[in-house]
Amino acid sequence: MTDPVIVASGQTYERAFIKKWIGLGLIVCPKTRQTLAHTNLIPNYTVKALIANWCESNNVKLPDPMKSMSPLLLHAESGLSRDSSSVPRSRSSQPISPESRSTSQTDKNLVTSSGLNREGTSPLHPRSTSMGSSPAIDGNGEYLDVARISLSSAEEGSNLEQRASESVGQPPLSPSINEFHNNGQSSLNHARSDSASSTLSNSDFPQGPSGDANESLEASTHLRANSDVNGEVKSDSQPVASSAIPQREAEFSPRFMDPRSRSQRIWRRQSERFIPRIISSPGIENKADLSGTETQVKKLVEDLKSTSVDTQREATAQLRLLAKHNMDNRIIIANCGAISMLVNLLRSPDAKTQENAVTALLNLSINDNNKTAIANANAIEPLIHVLETGTPEAKENSAATLFSLSVIEDNKVKIGRSGAIGPLVNLLGNGTPRGKKDASTALFNLSIFHENKARIVQAGAVRHLVELMDPAAGMVDKAVAVLANLATIPEGRTSIGQEQGIPVLVEVVELGSARGKENAAAALLQLCTNSNRFCSLVLQEGAVPPLVALSQSGTPRAREKAQTLLSVFRNQRHGNSGRG
Secondary structure (H helix, E strand, C coil), X not given: CCCEEEXXXXXXXXXXXXXXXXXXXXXXXXXXXXXCCCCCCEECHHHHHHHHHHHHHCCCCCCCHHHHHHHHHHHHHHHHHHHHHHCCCCHHHCXXXXXXXXXXXXXXXXXXXXXXXXXXXXXXXXXXXXXXXXXXXXXXXXXXXXXXXXXXXXXXHHHHHHHHHHHCCCCCCXXXXXXXXXXXXXXXXXXXXXXXXXECCXXXXXXXXXXXXXXXXXXXXXXXXXXXXXXXXXXXXXXXXXXXXXXXXXXCCHHHXXXXXXXXXXXXXXXXXXXXXXXXXXXXXXXXXXXXXHHHHHHHHHHHCCCCHHHHHHHHHHHHHHXXXXXXXXXXXXXXXXXXXXXXXXXXCCHHHHHHHHHHHHHHCCCHHHHHHHHHCCCHHHXXXXXXXXXXXXXXXXXXXXXXXXXXXXXXXXXXXXXXXXXXXXXXXXXXXXXXXXXXXXXXXXXCCHHHHHHHHHCCHHHHHHHXXXXXXXXXXXXXXXXXXXXXXXXXXXHHHHCCHHHHHHHHHHXXXXXXXXXXXXXXXXXXXXXXXXXHXXXXXXXXXXXXXXXXXXXXXXXXXXXXXXXXXXXXXXXXXXXX
């Protein structure tokens, strides 16, 4: 992409292509099939900067999108004439999108291409782009696939937004979200935001936070985690459901809401791809609505400056709701200068004002540009203050906001060095069930940056993570994902051994989910290749039979880890017999 822009659905596209798409009369999002509320194109500076930085680092020249436009248009026009003549369709026969299936207008936009919106009606996180794989640099200097940045991302967006719907009593709807989030339910339910992470394969963590959006970090992409050369789990966002919001974990997938067969859905999408639909343009009404919203927001920002606690409480509550509704509102609120005022109110002595302020920031953070603005407003230390002193819900949403912000690589460093890890670990051990999930998601994302791993271990996270690997806690996949990252450093391996983590890792290899088995095998491989003592302990726990089974029937990554582990065991046995 040379000029990425965000459309009303929250998806990012190349400006030239989406303008041509809209010019053909296609007023729907190409990815989500959602009718666009307006045709305004908002520049996505975050994605543009990532692409530009990568191209500069790798001496790659950005292609001219116009040069590839002609053949695409020829294909589109031929498809249009062919489809429109053979498959005339009325508007009522369009494929049903997840939004149109929801039971109320408020929920209509709850499900976006990446999953759940943190605040009931918010579009999926803009990071859920239609980009290919544009690599960025991770904390270890290795390349990450920007399109796959997960826990940080996809979950991020979806989780945050999912939570938003939860806080207002609406049932969260979400396509399959990262497993990390759901531990076999859906995915990391932070409907809060989206981003990159470190040692899982497929869609383990995500990303996303809690708050009104209540689980935003998973956007229209499944957060998938890839393991790097060191065996760490890195979050990948794949089109699914961030950025990670609402009930946190999606209860069911949109595919179960559509009675049509899969083949029918695919056929319809293909046949309708280039059929323009006559849709009345909401442009004029939309501009009027935006103007009214801007006037309202300016008044609320003034109220934030009031010395009256009641006025501040009401203003933060209103901004919290507005930020939950859609991306336009989030942009307007940020442009009106609300972010710095909300950050100041994170230290409010009034618990409800503090809770509203942190939740509003969580909802605002679904927008990538706002992530940067919130961090630049020096929000990290006040967020830590909320983690330490807030109500249970405020603590949850503070952790979710930190997770959302950590989608930005620089913020992983800032958050880790600011002292946030200790309070997050405390929430992991002593928080509410949702708070523990938010904390684990944030810690997973932070553990992608190498420097943070030792901090997480030193804060005592391993003990809590081992405890959370009890299936009754419902967080096995989340916990094992973080352990897999921590096992890549000596302190992490030592702590896993001391906290009796080896028996539970072997148990996950035998009885866990596909993703859990993958990450447990990755953690055991780190333990065994770096310590003969740990290798012997793993063997004593009876790891060979489940590893043999995993090497034959697991996912590709799981099979690879299992086969390598079995090879390590054979080599150790031969070495011992040779010395004897």
